[in-house]
Structures are given as C-alpha cells and as structure tokens.
Amino acid sequence: MVNIVFKFFIAISCLLIFRGLVAEPLLDGADFDYGEYLSGQCLTCHQNSSDEGIPAINGAEALYIAKKLILYKNKELENEVMQLVAGALDKEQIASLAIYFNSLEK
Amino acid sequence: MNNLSRRSFVSFALASTSLLAMPAISTGSARPKVVVVGGGAGGATAARYIAKDSKGAIDVTLIEASKHYYTCFYSNLYLGGFRDYDSIGHSYDNLSANHGVNVVHDWAISVDSSARKVRLGSGATVSYDRLVLSPGIDIKYDSIDGYSVEAQTKMPHAWKSGTQVKVLRDQVLNMPKGGTFAMVPPPNPYRCPPGPYERISMVAHILKEKNPTAKIVVIDPKNKFSKQGLFMAGWEKHYPGMVEWIDNDTHGGIKNVNPETMEIETDLDTFKADVACVVPAQRAGAIAMNAGVTDGDWSPIVPASMQTKADSNIYVLGDASVASAMPKSGFSANSQAKVAANHIRGELTDSRVFPAKFSNTCWSLVATNDGIKVGANYKAGEEKIEVVDKFVSKTDEGNAKRKKTYEESIGWYNGITTDMFS
Known part of the structure; x- marks a missing residue:
C-alpha cells in the first residue's frame, strides 16, 4: 500500500515538474495588475458580448492566449492589428495579459 | 419671473x-x-x-x-x-x-x-x-472667407456627428439628378484624417445607386491625404469617373465660399455645387x-x-x-x-x-464590403509621442480580405463603444 502511495506521489510530482518545464514558462513573470492595465489596449476592440468581427477573449485559457500572442508577434498568424499589438509586447507583458484575461468571466 | x-x-x-x-x-x-x-x-x-x-x-x-x-x-x-x-x-x-x-x-x-x-x-x-x-x-468658422455658423445649414461641415450629418444626408439624397456634390476637406491638423475621404466614398456609394450621373468634386486645401492611394484606387474601381480630386497646387487655394449661391471660389476657378460639405480648420x-x-x-x-x-x-x-x-x-x-x-x-x-502604451487604428469603408485600415502603436518619448511600428492596407488585397477588414471595423465599433459606455 505504501508503495502504491509512493508511486502515485512520484507520478504527480513528475507531472507537476513536467508542466512546470514545458507549459508554465510562457506564463513566467505574469503580473495580474500589469495585465489589467495592458488589457485596456485590447478592450478597445475585444468585447465580451459578441464575436462579430473580432473574437471575445475573456475567460480563455491563459496558455492559449499566450501562444496566440506569440504567433502574432512572430507574424505566423495574419492580422496587421494583432501583429502590431503583439509585436510590441515582451514576454512578461504577454504572460500578464494571458493570466488577466483568463481571470475574466466568459 | x-x-x-x-x-x-x-x-x-x-x-x-x-x-x-x-x-x-x-x-x-x-x-x-x-x-x-x-x-x-x-x-x-x-x-x-x-x-x-x-x-x-x-x-x-x-x-x-x-x-x-x-x-x-x-x-x-x-x-x-x-x-x-x-x-x-x-x-x-x-x-x-x-x-x-x-x-x-x-x-x-x-x-x-x-x-x-x-x-x-x-x-x-x-x-x-x-x-x-x-x-x-x-470649428474655426472664420478660417474660410464666407463661412459662418449660419452657413453650416447650407454647407454642413458635419464634423461633429449629430444633426449636422442628418442634414447632409438629406441634402445628398435630395440632390438634383446629374448634380454636383462638392467637398472641401479641412487643412491639417484635424479630427479623423481619413474621414473626409471616407465621406466622399459614402456619398459616391449613395449617388451610384440613386443618382448615377451626379459628380463629386473635392477641392482640397492639401496636396496629399491619409490612405490616398487606397482611396483613389477604390474610387476608380467602384465609382469610375465620378470623383474628381483637385489638390491645392492645382486650384491655387480656396478664396471663399458663398452659401447663397453655393459657390466655392479658388484661384483656378469658381465651382458651383448643388450640395457642399465644407469642413473648416479646427x-x-x-x-x-x-x-x-x-x-x-x-x-x-x-x-x-x-x-x-x-x-x-x-x-x-x-x-x-x-x-x-x-x-x-x-x-x-x-x-x-x-x-x-x-x-x-x-x-x-x-x-x-x-509605462504609457498607445495605439491607434483607423478603419475606413470605401464601398460595400471594401474596408481599409491604417494603424500604429506608440511610446512616450521625452518630448513627443513616438511611433514604434505601423501598417497600412495594401492596394492589391483581395475582396475577401477587404470584407474581413470591414467586419473587423464592426467588431471595433462594438468594442470601443462598450469600452466607453458599459
């Protein structure tokens, strides 16, 4: 029984370490207040009640937002406005925006 | 009392x-x-x-x-x-x-x-x-000789939205067949740099449908304007032969306007209009x-x-x-x-x-589903707000892209008005 619990503990630890190594670096340095301030630039266009013309992003997964912003920053996704906005964001700013928008209600 | x-x-x-x-x-x-x-x-x-x-x-x-x-x-x-x-x-x-x-x-x-x-x-x-x-x-009413607060009902500037735009729309809809719409854009600097040229596009859109032999003459106090290549290509594509844009060097300067006779006098010529939108300096x-x-x-x-x-x-x-x-x-x-x-x-x-972070995008509609845009982001310099990066729509974009740009502008309108009033 102790052995099973130990193995389970090791498995969970590995999972957490794996997540830490692979996924969370994109969100390193995230600063909620900074994200709230920076979100002002996004909210001129993105709103929550409709996807018409421009998608709603409130409540989206933080990693999804961060990855999208990086793709726009690298010009791997098309849209001049988003390439411009993301192009001017550094890693900390992207992470901050990602956790802030994730915190908002859909 | x-x-x-x-x-x-x-x-x-x-x-x-x-x-x-x-x-x-x-x-x-x-x-x-x-x-x-x-x-x-x-x-x-x-x-x-x-x-x-x-x-x-x-x-x-x-x-x-x-x-x-x-x-x-x-x-x-x-x-x-x-x-x-x-x-x-x-x-x-x-x-x-x-x-x-x-x-x-x-x-x-x-x-x-x-x-x-x-x-x-x-x-x-x-x-x-x-x-x-x-x-x-x-509005600097006295920046154009002959223009005044009273003149704005005859030659609306319609540059502050509201009832002035209603007046202008009614005038365009009731313009005589084959008549002339004259537009006098403002000199720099002014509110909404692409605005006068989007306005010309919108008037052309109405006239093409309701009054196709009508003409538009633009008597500009400037020699170039925002998104010029995009607008002029759009006018030629959607409203061929309807819009004549005359730059300042060609007409030599606007001398005065006369709301009674609906005339606009320049060094080159006197233009007579049936409907005129005159936007003074600001x-x-x-x-x-x-x-x-x-x-x-x-x-x-x-x-x-x-x-x-x-x-x-x-x-x-x-x-x-x-x-x-x-x-x-x-x-x-x-x-x-x-x-x-x-x-x-x-x-x-x-x-x-x-730290201050600024951005701007101006979308304009040239014709049905033909949207264009120009944008930039900015940083706070010591003395001035400075451009970091910018973009502008391209003249050779396909129809699908232009339609998407127009749809994006609808999203922006909903976004900014929510950001202001919700």
Whole structure:
C-alpha cells in the first residue's frame, strides 16, 4: 500500500515538474495588475458580448492566449492589428495579459 | 419671473440637483475628486476607467452637455446608409449605474485652475483634485472667407456627428439628378484624417445607386491625404469617373465660399455645387482654451501621462491635445484615456503606474464590403509621442480580405463603444 502511495506521489510530482518545464514558462513573470492595465489596449476592440468581427477573449485559457500572442508577434498568424499589438509586447507583458484575461468571466 | 430671478432659480435648482448627484462633494468626503469634461472617446473612457479601477476610492464626475452621444466615428457609415442613426447613439446611464460616475449634463464654461474649480453653465461650480479635459474640436468658422455658423445649414461641415450629418444626408439624397456634390476637406491638423475621404466614398456609394450621373468634386486645401492611394484606387474601381480630386497646387487655394449661391471660389476657378460639405480648420474645444492649457490652437501634453505642460493637475485627451505622431481619432483618445486614468489613480491613491502604451487604428469603408485600415502603436518619448511600428492596407488585397477588414471595423465599433459606455 505504501508503495502504491509512493508511486502515485512520484507520478504527480513528475507531472507537476513536467508542466512546470514545458507549459508554465510562457506564463513566467505574469503580473495580474500589469495585465489589467495592458488589457485596456485590447478592450478597445475585444468585447465580451459578441464575436462579430473580432473574437471575445475573456475567460480563455491563459496558455492559449499566450501562444496566440506569440504567433502574432512572430507574424505566423495574419492580422496587421494583432501583429502590431503583439509585436510590441515582451514576454512578461504577454504572460500578464494571458493570466488577466483568463481571470475574466466568459 | 424676470431674467435674473429665473437664472437664480435655475442655478439653485441645478445646484440642488448637483448636491443630490454628487453627495461626496456636498458631504466633504475625503475621497479625491476627478472631474472629466467631455463624454466622448477620451472623456467617457477616462471617467469609466478611473471609477472602475479605483473601485470607489475616487469620486468621478463627468460633465457632458448631451444626454445621448452620437459617435463621430461611423457617422460616415450612417451617411452612406450602412448604419441607422440610432445605432451610433449611446447613453451615459451605465457609467452611473455600473461605476458610480456622477454624470452631470451641463456645459463646462470656465476653469479656475488656482482654486481647482470648474464653473458650469448653470452657475454651479465643481471642485477637483485632477481635471481631465477631453472637449474634442471646435470649428474655426472664420478660417474660410464666407463661412459662418449660419452657413453650416447650407454647407454642413458635419464634423461633429449629430444633426449636422442628418442634414447632409438629406441634402445628398435630395440632390438634383446629374448634380454636383462638392467637398472641401479641412487643412491639417484635424479630427479623423481619413474621414473626409471616407465621406466622399459614402456619398459616391449613395449617388451610384440613386443618382448615377451626379459628380463629386473635392477641392482640397492639401496636396496629399491619409490612405490616398487606397482611396483613389477604390474610387476608380467602384465609382469610375465620378470623383474628381483637385489638390491645392492645382486650384491655387480656396478664396471663399458663398452659401447663397453655393459657390466655392479658388484661384483656378469658381465651382458651383448643388450640395457642399465644407469642413473648416479646427482647434481644441473652448474649455481647453479657457483653462489656459493651450499653446496656439491645441494643448501640449507630457507624453508619459497626458498631463498638460501648463498645469500638472490638468490632463488633456484626444483631439484637443498635441499628441504628435498620433492622429486625432476616437481610437487615439480612448488609448490616451487609459494612460491618463492609470496615472491619475497612481497620483491620487498610490496605485501602481505602468509605462504609457498607445495605439491607434483607423478603419475606413470605401464601398460595400471594401474596408481599409491604417494603424500604429506608440511610446512616450521625452518630448513627443513616438511611433514604434505601423501598417497600412495594401492596394492589391483581395475582396475577401477587404470584407474581413470591414467586419473587423464592426467588431471595433462594438468594442470601443462598450469600452466607453458599459
């Protein structure tokens, strides 16, 4: 029984370490207040009640937002406005925006 | 009731109303006070963000004469029949209900910057710790010989949205068959750089359908304009032969306009119009002039905060400011408002102040589903707001891309008006 619990503990630890190594670096340095301030630039266009013309992003997964912003920053996704906005964001700013928008209600 | 007593009564009534509307002022609350003058893209956004983000720690009063705000952006789309009038009108109710902003529908008449008070049309005064002025533009009626306040019904400028745009639309719809529409765009700097050329596109769109032998002549005081290649290619594509654009070097200068004869005289020729849209030169709204924070026609600002160079307690946003590389647009004003709101909160409540970040995009509609855009982002330099990066639509884009750009502009309109009024 102790052995099973130990193995389970090791498995969970590995999972957490794996997540830490692979996924969370994109969100390193995230600063909620900074994200709230920076979100002002996004909210001129993105709103929550409709996807018409421009998608709603409130409540989206933080990693999804961060990855999208990086793709726009690298010009791997098309849209001049988003390439411009993301192009001017550094890693900390992207992470901050990602956790802030994730915190908002859909 | 004679005039004096009526005025006294109105002052008393309004003062009473403002006491009810602004309990913090009457009760001597310790909350710091911010007064925002002008409920457009700069002012409404600033009031909303300061109130929302301070979570009640700052007493915010918004002074705006109109109960319903009709956006200048998208008023061209109303002109062209793409939007109905009601769809560009917005109320201030949510700013009070959702964020506790005291909305006072009155004119701000004067600013006493040493006493930090704003005097209203009613005679009441409102005191402030920080004042945000976002009054937009005033029209310089005397900048064109023959133009005047009275002339604006015959030759509407329609540059401040509202009823002027309605007047212009009616005139275009009732223009004689095969008639001439004349457009006189304003000289630089002015509100909404692509606006006159989007307006020409929207008028052409109506005429193509309802009055296809009509002509449009553009008598421009400039030799080039925003998104020129894109607009001119669009006119040739959608309205071939209808639009003639005459630059300043060609016509030699606009000498005068005559609203009675509907003539526009230049060095080259006298143009006779059936309908004329004449947009004179512009300057900062009167309250910015009165507050003593202007230098010439506009208000110089500190790029990092949008504080005026003349008075660190007064911020000027949007069209009225000298924002250097940033155009005078609703998007710019909304962007500047968030920088100012963050700075004001920091000053009054010790909240964190983050570096200024500005952006702007101007979408324009050339014809049905043919949208174009120009945009940039900016940083606060020592002396000026400076461009970081920019883009503009390309002339060889496909139809699908142009349609998407138009749809994106609808999303932006919904976004910015939500950001201002929700």
